[in-house]
Amino acid sequence: MNKLYGNKLAIFIFAFPALLLFTVFVIYPIFPEVLISFQKNDGFRNMGYVGLKNYIDVLKNDTFWRANLNTFVIVLLSTFVALPVSLILALVMDRLSEPIRRFFKASSVLPAVLSVTVIAQMWIAIYEPMWGLLNSILRALGLDSLALAWLADSRTVVPAIAVAFLWQYLGLNALLFYTGIKAIPKTYYEAALIDGAGFIKSSIKITIPLLQDVTKYLLVLSILGCMAQFAHVRIMTAGGPGDISRTVIYHLYYRAFSASDFGQGCAIAILFVIECLVLTFLINKFVAREKIEF
Amino acid sequence: MNRLSKLIVLAVTIVMLISLFACTAAPSTPDTSKPADTGSSTADKPADQKPAEKVKIKFLSLSSDENRNRIREDYIKVNVGKEFPNVEVEYDLGGGGQDYANKLKAYNASGDMPDVWFSEQNLSTVVIAAGNALDLYPYVKDSDFARKIKMKDLVSPDKDGKLYCVQPGADQYFTPRLWYHKDIFAQNNVEPPKTFDELVSVCETLKSSGIVPMSIVGKDGWTPNLHMVQTMIMAEDPQVAIDLVNNKTDFSNPVVKNALGRIQKLVQVGAFADGVTNIDYGPAMEMFTSNRSAMLAMFTWELGNLESACPDLDFVPWPSASASVDPNNVIQYWGAPLSGYLAAANSKNPEIAAKFAMFCAVQDALYYNIEQKAPTMYDTGIEIEGVSPLMQKNLDQFDAAEIKVPSMWAATFNAKMSAEFATENSKLLTGQYSPDDWISVINPVWAENFD
Numbered sequence: 187m188n189k190l191y192g193n194k195l196a197i198f199i200f201a202f203p204a205l206l207l208f209t210v211f212v213i214y215p216i217f218p219e220v221l222i223s224f225q226k227n228d229g230f231r232n233m234g235y236v237g238l239k240n241y242i243d244v245l246k247n248d249t250f251w252r253a254n255l256n257t258f259v260i261v262l263l264s265t266f267v268a269l270p271v272s273l274i275l276a277l278v279m280d281r282l283s284e285p286i287r288r289f290f291k292a293s294s295v296l297p298a299v300l301s302v303t304v305i306a307q308m309w310i311a312i313y314e315p316m317w318g319l320l321n322s323i324l325r326a327l328g329l330d331s332l333a334l335a336w337l338a339d340s341r342t343v344v345p346a347i348a349v350a351f352l353w354q355y356l357g358l359n360a361l362l363f364y365t366g367i368k369a370i371p372k373t374y375y376e377a378a379l380i381d382g383a384g385f386i387k388s389s390i391k392i393t394i395p396l397l398q399d400v401t402k403y404l405l406v407l408s409i410l411g412c413m414a415q416f417a418h419v420r421i422m423t424a425g426g427p428g429d430i431s432r433t434v435i436y437h438l439y440y441r442a443f444s445a446s447d448f449g450q451g452c453a454i455a456i457l458f459v460i461e462c463l464v465l466t467f468l469i470n471k472f473v474a475r476e477k478i479e480f
Numbered sequence: 481m482n483r484l485s486k487l488i489v490l491a492v493t494i495v496m497l498i499s500l501f502a503c504t505a506a507p508s509t510p511d512t513s514k515p516a517d518t519g520s521s522t523a524d525k526p527a528d529q530k531p532a533e534k535v536k537i538k539f540l541s542l543s544s545d546e547n548r549n550r551i552r553e554d555y556i557k558v559n560v561g562k563e564f565p566n567v568e569v570e571y572d573l574g575g576g577g578q579d580y581a582n583k584l585k586a587y588n589a590s591g592d593m594p595d596v597w598f599s600e601q602n603l604s605t606v607v608i609a610a611g612n613a614l615d616l617y618p619y620v621k622d623s624d625f626a627r628k629i630k631m632k633d634l635v636s637p638d639k640d641g642k643l644y645c646v647q648p649g650a651d652q653y654f655t656p657r658l659w660y661h662k663d664i665f666a667q668n669n670v671e672p673p674k675t676f677d678e679l680v681s682v683c684e685t686l687k688s689s690g691i692v693p694m695s696i697v698g699k700d701g702w703t704p705n706l707h708m709v710q711t712m713i714m715a716e717d718p719q720v721a722i723d724l725v726n727n728k729t730d731f732s733n734p735v736v737k738n739a740l741g742r743i744q745k746l747v748q749v750g751a752f753a754d755g756v757t758n759i760d761y762g763p764a765m766e767m768f769t770s771n772r773s774a775m776l777a778m779f780t781w782e783l784g785n786l787e788s789a790c791p792d793l794d795f796v797p798w799p800s801a802s803a804s805v806d807p808n809n810v811i812q813y814w815g816a817p818l819s820g821y822l823a824a825a826n827s828k829n830p831e832i833a834a835k836f837a838m839f840c841a842v843q844d845a846l847y848y849n850i851e852q853k854a855p856t857m858y859d860t861g862i863e864i865e866g867v868s869p870l871m872q873k874n875l876d877q878f879d880a881a882e883i884k885v886p887s888m889w890a891a892t893f894n895a896k897m898s899a900e901f902a903t904e905n906s907k908l909l910t911g912q913y914s915p916d917d918w919i920s921v922i923n924p925v926w927a928e929n930f931d
Contacts, residue, residue, distance in 0.1 A: 198491075202491065205491065206491075228606075228609075229585070229588075229589045229610075230588070230589070230609065230610040230611075231610075310758075315753075315754035315755040316753065316755075335754045335755030335758070336755075337755060338698075338754070338755035338756065338757045338758045338910070339755075340912075423757075423758060424578060424699060426699065426700065426757050426758065426906045427757035427758075427906050427909065427910045428903050428904070428906045428907030428910065428913065429903050429907070439582075440903075443582050443585050443586065443589075444578060444581070444582065444585075444895075444902075445895070445896045445899040446585070446606060446894075446896055446899075447896065
């Protein structure tokens with residue numbers, strides 16, 4: 187078997203199917219997209235080459251930058267709020283008794299397997315300004331001034347969508363963290379206990395450092411998932427009010443399909459690919475480069 | 481370069497070349513002349529040879545509004561078996577608004593259209609420009625359908641000799657009204673407004689009583705898109721709306737700015753519900769029919785549904801914003817030449833698709849004649865009896881109005897204009913977006929609208 191793994195031809199044969207699919211469906215489509223990004227194109231006809239005009243128009247457009255900012259806000263909330271919350275949930279889950287843990291495990295997965303449409307509609311109902319759950323609770327608590335039109339207010343619409351999106355994957359991420367925790371040898375905790383370390387100290391000194399592989403994996407998954415955020419925005423606000431809650435991908439979709447401007451749509455797509463490549467490079471450069479063996 | 485790398489590079493190159501050839505091969509361009517070449521005798525051949533074999537066609541329809549759903553469920557599905565015993569119809573429900581538009585555009589981009597679909601003018605033009613719509617004229621010109629259409633323009637070919645759309649001619653009678661609950665008005669001691677200032681005053685009174693003054697569809701700027709911007713223009717000077725439809729002026733016209741200012745004013749006095757920019761068609765209707773709002777801005781295509789849901793229903797023509805405009809004398813109507821049923825140019829069964837499109841248009845007419853007691857340009861032979869007083873009032877005012885202006889949205893805008901108009905109107909409904917900003921965005925798009 188080892189001999190087989192050392193044979194480069196064998197490696198190539200094994201890798202070929204995946205390579206083939208990746209080339210046809212990922213690499214190849216980028217080339218016509220680059221071409222269209224230099225055209226005035228309505229999706230059906232090339233109405234002439236326009237040089238860098240599409241890129242200049244996109245970069246000069248405030249909506250593109252707002253869409254980037256919105257996407258960035260969602261990424262930040264995911265990285266600095268949702269992932270830490272998932273980690274805390276995992277740590278708590280590890281301390282629970284088995285029957286309660288089983289319940290938590292099942293309920294953690296449930297939102298992730300539900301359709302985005304169901305989740306989005308549920309949150310639309312929660313955020314509804316007149317009879318929604320959130321405002322009803324706020325009014326019942328006498329906090330009428332905080333009862334807002336969450337999805338129609340420019341100050342709250344993006345975080346409101348982000349909460350719905352991040353909530354959906356909070357439990358699943360917690361479960362993945364929990365799986366990582368279970369892989370850490372018990373002996374480390376026993377030694378820490380003898381040294382007098384409590385739950386918080388052993389979590390900070392042992393659990394979190396040893397979860398760096400899982401953390402990196404979830405970080406990449408979460409950031410790229412947030413970058414590609416589309417469905418929740420489409421269902422919950424359609425990018426509105428106006429264009430205030432558009433993400434980059436939604437803006438791309440709007441330019442290409444709603445405004446029938448595939449030239450600009452493709453220019454946005456190319457810029458987005460570059461953004462994602464830079465982000466992936468940064469994650470690989472700065473996050474958990476050394477593998478810890480235990 | 482080592483051997484493995486060379487192999488990988490070679491394989492990737494081969495795959496990309498194959499993909500390139502596969503994807504750049506000349507697509508089977510839809511042949512729009514096909515129907516003209518396909519005489520009825522040849523089109524009938526497959527049916528003659530295999531009479532028992534069922535032909536499958538796909539039909540895409542709107543599914544977010546009650547009228548479209550009832551036409552499909554209670555008329556098309558019920559009658560299709562009698563009319564087309566050898567046809568099996570697959571129903572594709574496309575939602576509504578931008579969802580429907582985007583679904584149709586995705587079909588259009590792929591070139592794989594449903595055999596028959598319903599679309600408004602701005603979407604129809606996109607499909608026609610892509611060569612994906614069937615020229616229906618060869619099928620329509622000598623048909624029973626053409627003979628029964630009272631307005632012959634609806635079945636006449638365009639300047640290129642083509643006819644891409646068939647419709648029942650109900651749209652021409654649809655006009656936006658300001659519906660209101662008589663009981664709520666009486667309880668709050670307010671009179672139906674005749675001028676814009678009165679409308680603002682009524683809204684303020686109702687708002688102070690804790691009632692949502694006016695229900696509108698705010699998501700994607702639907703109500704301002706479909707009529708409110710034009711309504712507000714016509715309230716001050718109908719000629720500006722006529723000039724816009726005929727591309728004789730642009731949106732920098734001061735009347736347009738005033739019109740946008742009036743919508744902004746309504747938002748600012750709280751005429752609409754909280755979070756209006758996120759209120760969809762169904763919830764907007766429900767808000768009015770459940771008496772949570774006193775007024776509703778909506779077209780007359782909902783008259784039948786509203787009458788059955790609201791016993792205290794009445795309407796006023798949209799209040800005027802100028803002493804020189806008599807609200808009873810101006811009408812904005814919805815109809816447009818390319819709003820209706822279209823068929824796919826690359827349909828495997830073009831004749832059946834064309835006949836099914838005409839059949840759908842007839843079912844539309846039957847629905848409006850029977851259920852809504854509303855007239856259509858297609859003569860179904862049904863005597864419309866028992867017209868409700870409200871429908872009669874609507875028709876009387878419609879007929880008496882001397883100035884009738886087609887809808888800009890339905891008859892004039894292309895896809896890009898529609899999309900930008902929707903975005904800007906959604907912003908306008910926040911109340912924090914100035915008419916000047918609106919105009920600065922829309923005018924350049926308008927300049928390209930007729931290209």
